[in-house]
Every structure is written in structure tokens, then in C-alpha cells.
Amino acid sequence: MKQAPDRRRFLKVATCALGGGIGATVAAPAVSYLLHPVGRRTVTASSEPIDAIAADAIGAEPVRVPLRARMLRDAWSATSDVPLGAAWLRRDERGVHALSAVCPHLGCAVGFDRRAGEFRCPCHDSAFAVSGERRSGPSERGLDPLPLTIEDGRIMITWIRFRSGGSSREPA
Amino acid sequence: MYNPRVAVGDWLNERTGYRRALHVALEEPVVGGASFAYVMGSVLVFLLVMQTVTGALLAFYYSPSASDAWGSVAYLEDQVTLGWFIRGLHHHGASAMVICAGLHMLQVVIYGAYKRPREVTWWVGVMLLGLILAFALTGYLLPWDQTGYWATKVATGIAGETPGAGVEVQAALQGGNEYGNLTLTRFFALHVFILPALTFGLVAVHVMLFRKHGVTPRWGRSAAELERTTQPFWPDQLFRDVAAMAVAFAALVGWTLYTGGAGLDAPADPSSNFDARPEWYFRALFQMLKYFSGPMETVVALGAPVLIGGVLFALPVLDRGADRSPRRRVVALALVLAGFAATGALTMISFRADAADPALGEREVESERLARRARRLAREHGVPAAGGTAVYTTAPWYQARALWAEHCASCHSGDERKGPLIGPGYNSRAWIRGMLTTPSGDTYFGRTKLAKTEDAMPDAEATGADLDALIEMVYAESGAPDADRALASRGAEVFADQPCADCHERTGEDSSSGPNLAGRGSPAYLRSFIADTSQPRFFGTKHQMSRFVDELGPAELTVLADWVVWLRTATDDDVARLDE
Numbered sequence: 001m002k003q004a005p006d007r008r009r010f011l012k013v014a015t016c017a018l019g020g021g022i023g024a025t026v027a028a029p030a031v032s033y034l035l036h037p038v039g040r041r042t043v044t045a046s047s048e049p050i051d052a053i054a055a056d057a058i059g060a061e062p063v064r065v066p067l068r069a070r071m072l073r074d075a076w077s078a079t080s081d082v083p084l085g086a087a088w089l090r091r092d093e094r095g096v097h098a099l100s101a102v103c104p105h106l107g108c109a110v111g112f113d114r115r116a117g118e119f120r121c122p123c124h125d126s127a128f129a130v131s132g133e134r135r136s137g138p139s140e141r142g143l144d145p146l147p148l149t150i151e152d153g154r155i156m157i158t159w160i161r162f163r164s165g166g167s168s169r170e171p172a
Numbered sequence: 173m174y175n176p177r178v179a180v181g182d183w184l185n186e187r188t189g190y191r192r193a194l195h196v197a198l199e200e201p202v203v204g205g206a207s208f209a210y211v212m213g214s215v216l217v218f219l220l221v222m223q224t225v226t227g228a229l230l231a232f233y234y235s236p237s238a239s240d241a242w243g244s245v246a247y248l249e250d251q252v253t254l255g256w257f258i259r260g261l262h263h264h265g266a267s268a269m270v271i272c273a274g275l276h277m278l279q280v281v282i283y284g285a286y287k288r289p290r291e292v293t294w295w296v297g298v299m300l301l302g303l304i305l306a307f308a309l310t311g312y313l314l315p316w317d318q319t320g321y322w323a324t325k326v327a328t329g330i331a332g333e334t335p336g337a338g339v340e341v342q343a344a345l346q347g348g349n350e351y352g353n354l355t356l357t358r359f360f361a362l363h364v365f366i367l368p369a370l371t372f373g374l375v376a377v378h379v380m381l382f383r384k385h386g387v388t389p390r391w392g393r394s395a396a397e398l399e400r401t402t403q404p405f406w407p408d409q410l411f412r413d414v415a416a417m418a419v420a421f422a423a424l425v426g427w428t429l430y431t432g433g434a435g436l437d438a439p440a441d442p443s444s445n446f447d448a449r450p451e452w453y454f455r456a457l458f459q460m461l462k463y464f465s466g467p468m469e470t471v472v473a474l475g476a477p478v479l480i481g482g483v484l485f486a487l488p489v490l491d492r493g494a495d496r497s498p499r500r501r502v503v504a505l506a507l508v509l510a511g512f513a514a515t516g517a518l519t520m521i522s523f524r525a526d527a528a529d530p531a532l533g534e535r536e537v538e539s540e541r542l543a544r545r546a547r548r549l550a551r552e553h554g555v556p557a558a559g560g561t562a563v564y565t566t567a568p569w570y571q572a573r574a575l576w577a578e579h580c581a582s583c584h585s586g587d588e589r590k591g592p593l594i595g596p597g598y599n600s601r602a603w604i605r606g607m608l609t610t611p612s613g614d615t616y617f618g619r620t621k622l623a624k625t626e627d628a629m630p631d632a633e634a635t636g637a638d639l640d641a642l643i644e645m646v647y648a649e650s651g652a653p654d655a656d657r658a659l660a661s662r663g664a665e666v667f668a669d670q671p672c673a674d675c676h677e678r679t680g681e682d683s684s685s686g687p688n689l690a691g692r693g694s695p696a697y698l699r700s701f702i703a704d705t706s707q708p709r710f711f712g713t714k715h716q717m718s719r720f721v722d723e724l725g726p727a728e729l730t731v732l733a734d735w736v737v738w739l740r741t742a743t744d745d746d747v748a749r750l751d752e
Contacts, residue, residue: 011407018418025425026222026261029254030229036253075233076247077240078554078566 045069045084049149049156052087055096056153062090062112062119062130064101067159084159087146088112088119090130098146098157099132105139107164119143140167198406204389204398206408209283212276213382214413215420219269220375222424223307226262227364234314236360238353239559241316242439246550246563249436260433261424266308268424270453273301274512281487281508284496285388291488293381296374298484303371308451310363316356316560318539321440322448324359325351326458333470351442391496438542439560447535449526456515459522480511545752568750572735575728579720591717592616596742599650599693604643608632620716627714629686630671638666649678650693650740683708693740698733 052065065087072082086101086109099119103110108123118135119128126137134142147158163172185191202210233252235244248255277297280286286294313324332342347354389398403409450458457476464472491504498505526532546563553566564570583591593615597603611629612618622628634642645663648655667673675686682688688709691697703721705711720729 008407011411015407015411015414018414022418022421025421026225029257030225033229033252033254033258034232036255073554076243076251076550076555077557079557 042075044073045082045159046071047158049147049158050084052098052148052155052157053089054153055150055155058089058091058096058155060091061114062088062099064112065089065155065157067157069159085161087157087159088143089155096148096150096155097132098148098155099143100146100160100162102144102161102164103139104141104144104162104164104169105137110143140165141169144169198404198410200383200386200405201402202405202409203386203402204393205401205403206405206412207387207389208412208416209279209390210387210409211413211416212272212279213379214410215416216269216272216276217375217379218417219265219272219420220371222421223262223265223269224368226258226265227368229258230262231364236314236356238316238351238356239557240555241314241356242436242560243550243555243563245315245317245436246547246555249433250547250551256433257428260428260431263434264424264427264431266304266311267452268420269304270308272420273304277301278508278512280388281505282498283388284391284491284498284501286488287491287494287496288488290381290385290388293378293385294488295485296378296381298481300371300374300378301484302481303367303374305453307363307367307371308453310359310367312451313359314356314363315436316440317437317543318440318444318446319437319449321351321442322446323450323454326448326450330473334474335470351440388496391498436543436547438539438546439563441561446539447532452519452523455522456518459518459525483507483511541752548752569735569738571728572731573750575724575732576735579718579723580732583717590619592620594736594739596739596744596747598736599647599740601643601647604646605639608634608639608642608646622714622716627685629675632670632672634666634670641666642670642672646689646692649689649691649697650737651691651695652693652740677709681709683712687711693737695730695733695737698736699729702732702736703729 046069048070050067050069052067053063057063067084067087069082069084070080072079072084087098088101088110089096089098091097101109103121103123103126105121105124105126108121110119110121110126110128112118113120116127117130119130119132120126121137121139124138126139127135128139128143129135132143132145134140144160144162146160149156161172163170181191230248233244233248233255235241245259249259250256280294280297309324309327313320328342328346331345332338334341343349345358347358449455457473460476461469461473487504487508490507491501493500495501545567546560549563549566553563556562556565558565580594583589584594606613607616609631610616611631612623617623617628632639632642641659641663643663644656644659645661645667648657648660648663664678667678675684676689677684678689680688680690700707701710703724704719705717706713706715706719711717724732
């Protein structure tokens with residue numbers, strides 16, 4: 001089993017080099033393959049305003065309205081009439097307002113506590129005024145308003161999913 | 173002197189004992205010296221690792237359900253960064269495993285390495301060969317494309333002929349009475365959980381047994397010579413193993429780049445007429461079935477794999493002499509080599525038969541065209557929730573053309589039609605010119621009953637610039653953006669002076685003996701016209717077309733009207749391109 005140390009050393013280095021080369025040739029494409037979704041919009045909904053509800057159905061007390069997209073592209077699939085999220089609608093002297101039901105803290109769905117007259121997140125107890133203003137709890141900002149228009153007596157809402165966390169409002 | 177590398181190594185070794193583990197793994201003496209003859213086992217382990225890695229990567233994007241499988245694979249293949257490459261490695265890696273398993277087996281047979289005391293190693297190896305083929309069979313179906321679907325149908329169909337319990341065996345394999353979601357979840361579970369677990373377990377046993385008995389050196393070498401030429405596994409044998417892996421890997425990458433990956437057929441369509449072909453390593457079995465029919469077919473289809481496996485299993489029992497020299501084992505070697513030769517011959521006959529069939533070649537070209545179309549539609553529009561084949565419904569004008577084929581084509585296209593021809597260029601200036609000058613021509617109202625009555629429209633009397641102006645006037649009613657308004661106004665003056673005005677109103681919805689021309693050819697006009705041509709402003713009592721308002725909904729009428737508007741500026745090529 002005795003042989004020249006130089007030869008053995010060469011064999012060891014060559015073996016590791018070949019093995020490393022194979023590994024790198026697989027690893028490099030694998031990483032770009034796995035990171036494909038990063039920075040890509042893999043889920044996109046049709047962007048036109050969504051017909052939510054008749055305007056005269058909305059009063060001073062907030063009403064929860066589900067918002068459905070006409071079309072949703074999700075990676076390979078294309079689906080029609082898909083729920084995207086929900087909005088809380090309410091009317092005051094200045095008109096109708098829409099708030100995203102997504103808690104700005106970590107994305108749970110906020111509910112309306114009638115007795116306390118405020119929005120409450122069921123997860124971490126963030127509380128928000130009827131206007132959406134932040135009252136207490138871990139959320140760093142108030143509920144996110146959604147743009148709306150009223151056409152032929154129907155409330156048309158543009159759905160935006162905002163990034164959760166932080167005090168500034170940015171679309172996700 | 174303090175050496176940090178040694179210190180860290182010592183610390184780790186004290187807690188894990190890794191140095192001893194490495195020593196046990198690597199310092200194995202290779203009796204008789206390292207050799208390239210022994211590399212195939214290691215190459216197979218390498219390929220198994222490659223399949224595991226690429227398989228896990230594929231699972232990041234694959235979805236095993238009848239409605240999602242094809243779409244997810246099309247997405248992976250055509251949209252995910254290097255998805256085609258990863259999937260190509262996995263697909264061709266399966267072929268590489270079959271090839272290397274064949275070479276490994278051939279080497280073992282030639283060296284007589286299955287003989288005492290290595291019979292169990294051999295048996296485990298034969299089982300592993302079966303597992304490799306089971307991987308191939310289950311994996312082929314997962315993309316839920318035409319090739320995989322139909323080839324696997326044949327395989328489960330054969331299982332369904334099992335005597336006594338065929339129905340039950342087939343239902344257990346395919347997860348019910350038909351191919352569907354449960355077939356895919358079942359094949360997926362087998363392919364990614366059960367088969368890998370069995371394979372890793374048996375590979376561990378195979379390698380342990382190999383380590384127990386060591387390599388089988390070439391026959392006819394003395395014990396003293398073997399002892400003298402013994403080398404360590406690391407690095408002498410491992411270098412050769414890794415070099416062989418590098419060659420196999422380079423071939424695999426090269427073949428994947430050359431072929432552009434695995435390819436993906438059109439989505440599985442049970443209503444289609446597809447030429448099912450298995451992967452090349454099952455071609456011999458596929459070909460053999462052509463020679464038998466009736467009960468013999470079942471016997472061969474089920475019996476051949478059992479017979480081949482049985483002979484391989486029995487080999488160490490049949491060939492028991494201590495001498496490993498091939499010359500003393502002619503019968504055993506001949507048996508195995510004849511098996512290899514017969515398999516090769518049947519495979520070749522099968523491929524040659526296909527190559528010599530021009531009709532098959534045409535059908536293959538057509539199915540490739542369909543695959544390209546399906547994948548392009550999936551890329552551009554996504555796959556509807558109904559699944560794979562629903563991708564065709566996302567083609568431009570799909571619904572309109574389907575409605576057209578069902579309700580309109582019999583009267584408005586083809587040689588058997590009874591009404592005016594409606595196709596590319598309908599309501600264009602050239603079409604209007606023909607209509608005004610020869611309204612009872614064959615492509616216009618010539619085939620209608622109306623053309624044979626005194627109510628038929630006479631040929632226009634206007635010529636030259638007057639005719640051009642009239643044409644523009646009619647053309648402008650369609651709302652075409654390129655209409656010349658000034659010329660159209662002049663056309664209106666010509667219209668008033670000509671007999672046209674005797675029969676045609678051209679404002680509002682007033683009725684006249686001929687159709688009111690206001691808005692003629694616009695989407696709203698066409699929608700209303702298709703709905704009911706018996707309205708007073710259209711043909712009134714002279715109408716002959718069905719009242720489609722009774723058959724079609726508002727959305728369908730709109731789609732059809734839009735399609736007819738689209739035809740105005742379309743050419744035959746534009747329509748043909750819709751089918752690409």
C-alpha cells in the first residue's frame with residue numbers, strides 16, 4: 001500500500017476538485033431556480049375597481065364587505081371571481097370611507113367591536129378608532145384606507161394589499 | 173505550537189468521533205488495487221443523490237393534482253429560471269441510472285461477482301434495479317401530459333389483467349376506477365416517499381454487504397499478487413470513482429443542454445387519440461406485446477418481467493462453481509448476454525418501426541404543434557381552474573369561435589352554406605364594394621331565398637368616384653377608426669340621389685323595406701342583428717336567419733358581435749395564427 005506521497009496528494013486534490021466542480025455546477029443553477037419568485041409578482045389580480053356594495057346600504061356603523069377579483073393569476077393558474085380580502089365601509093358627514101380589514105401590524109383580519117365602538121385585531125389586541133386611527137396595541141399605524149369611488153349608486157373599491165409592520169404605508 | 177485548525181478538529185472529534193468515522197469510511201483496502209472496473213456502483217450512488225437533489229428542487233414548483241399538475245410543470249419548464257434545466261437533469265438522470273445499472277450488472281456478471289459469498293448483495297442489487305424502473309414508471313405520469321398519461325394507462329392496463337384480482341389491482345394502483353386526482357397523489361407519494369425510502373434502505377444494505385466482502389478482483393490472480401497490489405480506497409479508488417462521476421455528470425449536462433431538457437407534451441386529454449409510447453428502456457416490453465394477442469398477451473405482459481427478474485434472481489444458484497473465469501461460465505454468461513441482446517434487438521425494432529411510419533411522423537408533428545400552442549397559452553394567459561386542457565379556452569376568441577362553430581358556421585362558412593359568406597375581411601371596404609356591385613353574388617346573398625325574389629337588392633348603379641364615396645359611407649357606419657368622414661359625407665349625397673334611399677333608411681331605428689344602415693357593422697348593431705334579424709329595422713318579415721336571442725345569452729351575443737367586428741380587419745393568416 002506504499003506509494004509516492006506526491007501521487008497520493010495529487011489524487012486527493014483532484015478528487016476534491018472534481019467533486020467540488022460537480023457540486024458547484026448543480027448548486028449555482030439550483031440557487032437561481034429556488035430564488036425565482038424573489039422580486040417577481042407571482043400572484044396578480046385584475047386591478048380595476050371592485051363593485052363592493054350599494055352606496056345606500058352603508059351607514060354610520062362599519063360594515064364588512066368581501067372584495068372579489070374578476071381574475072387572479074397565481075403562478076400557473078388563472079382563476080376568475082376570487083376573494084382578495086375585505087374592506088370595512090362606513091359613512092360620515094364627509095362621505096363613504098373604506099378601510100382594509102388587514103391589520104397593519106402582522107396581517108390578521110380585524111373585527112369591529114360594537115360595544116367598544118372600535119376595531120380590534122383578534123391576534124395581538126391592536127385597537128383602532130372607527131376612523132381607522134390607531135388607539136392602542138402593537139400596530140405602529142392606523143388601519144389602511146382603500147381608494148373608492150361611487151358610480152351609479154355602487155361603491156367601487158380599489159384593492160391594495162399593504163406591507164404589514166412599520167409606520168409607513170407601502171403596497172406589498 | 174498552537175494550530176487553530178487542529179484545535180477545532182480536536183474539539184469536534186472529542187464530541188463526535190468524526191475522525192474514526194472518516195477512517196472507517198475511507199481507509200478500506202481495495203484488494204488487488206483500485207480499478208475503473210469498479211466505478212459503476214459509485215456512479216449509481218452519485219446519480220441517486222443527483223435524482224434526490226433535483227427531485228426535491230422540482231417539488232418546490234410541482235403540484236400533484238389532475239387540475240394543476242400540467243400547469244405547474246409548464247410553469248416550471250417555461251417560466252421558472254432554469255426550471256427546464258433542473259427538470260431536464262432529473263428526466264435524463266433517470267435514463268442515466270438505467271444505463272449505469274445495466275453496465276454495473278454487466279460488470280458484476282462478467283466478473284462473476286454474484287457468486288458465493290456475495291449472493292445476497294446480488295439479490296439486493298436486482299431489487300434495486302426493479303426500484304429504478306418503478307421510479308421511472310411512477311415519475312413518467314407526474315407531468316400529466318399526453319405522453320405520460322397514455323403510456324402509464326398502458327402500464328396500469330396491464331396490471332388490470334392480473335388473473336383473479338385485475339380490477340382490484342388496477343384500482344389500488346391508480347387510486348380508483350379512473351385516472352384522476354387520486355392517481356396523481358398516489359404516484360406522487362410512491363415516487364417521492366415510498367420508493368426513495370426503500371431505495372435508500374436497500375442501497376445501505378447493498379453497500380454494507382459490499383464493504384463486508386470487498387471488491388471482486390479479476391479472475392485468475394493469485395492471493396499473493398492480490399495482497400501485493402492492494403491499494404487504499406481513499407484516494408486511489410475514490411479518485412477513479414469521482415472521475416467516472418464527472419464523466420457521467422458531463423454527459424448528463426451535455427445531453428440536457430443538447431435536448432433542451434425533458435420537453436413537455438400537451439396536457440393529458442382523455443378524448444384525444446394519442447400514440448402512446450413508453451420511455452426507451454420499456455420499449456422492448458412494449459414491442460414484445462405486439463407479437464401476442466388474446467390470453468397469451470396477458471401471459472407475456474405479466475410473465476415477462478417476472479421471468480426476467482426470476483432468472484436474474486436465480487443466477488447465483490444456477491451458476492455455482494468456484495471458478496469465476498468467464499470461459500468456465502459460458503452458459504450463465506450466454507444467458508445474461510442473450511437477454512441483453514434480445515432487449516436491445518426488440519428496442520431497435522420498435523424504434524425502426526416508428527421511424528418507418530410516415531403517418532405516425534405526421535401525428536407526432538401535430539402533437540408537437542399542440543404542445544407548443546398549449547404551453548404558449550399557459551405562459552400568456554395561465555391555466556384556468558378546470559385544469560390542463562382548459563388552457564385551450566384561454567386562446568383569443570376561443571368562446572366566439574366555439575359559438576360560431578356551433579351556431580353560425582353551417583350557414584355562413586363552407587361550401588354547404590345557405591347564407592352570405594362571413595370570414596376574414598367581412599365588412600371591409602373590399603367586401604362592401606362586392607356587396608354593392610353584386611349583392612346576389614355567390615359569396616353575398618346569392619344562396620339565400622331572398623336573392624330569388626323581387627325583394628332582392630339590385631346591383632348598385634354608381635361607378636367610379638361615386639361608388640367609392642358610397643362604399644366609404646357604408647364603411648363609416650361600422651365606426652371603423654380609419655373611415656374618411658369627408659368622403660363618407662359625399663357618399664351620403666350620392667346615396668340620396670341613387671335608388672338606394674328607396675329601400676334603406678340610414679338614421680335612427682326607422683324601418684324601411686331593406687335594413688336600416690345606421691350603425692351597420694358596429695358592435696351594437698351586429699349584436700342586435702344577430703339577436704333577431706326580424707326586427708323592423710333589419711329584415712322584418714323577410715328575415716331568414718334564426719332568432720338567436722332565444723338561444724344565446726347577452727354575453728354570448730356580445731362575444732359573437734365582437735368576433736365579427738374583429739374579422740373586418742383580419743386576414744386568413746390572422747385566423748390561422750389563432751390556431752398556432
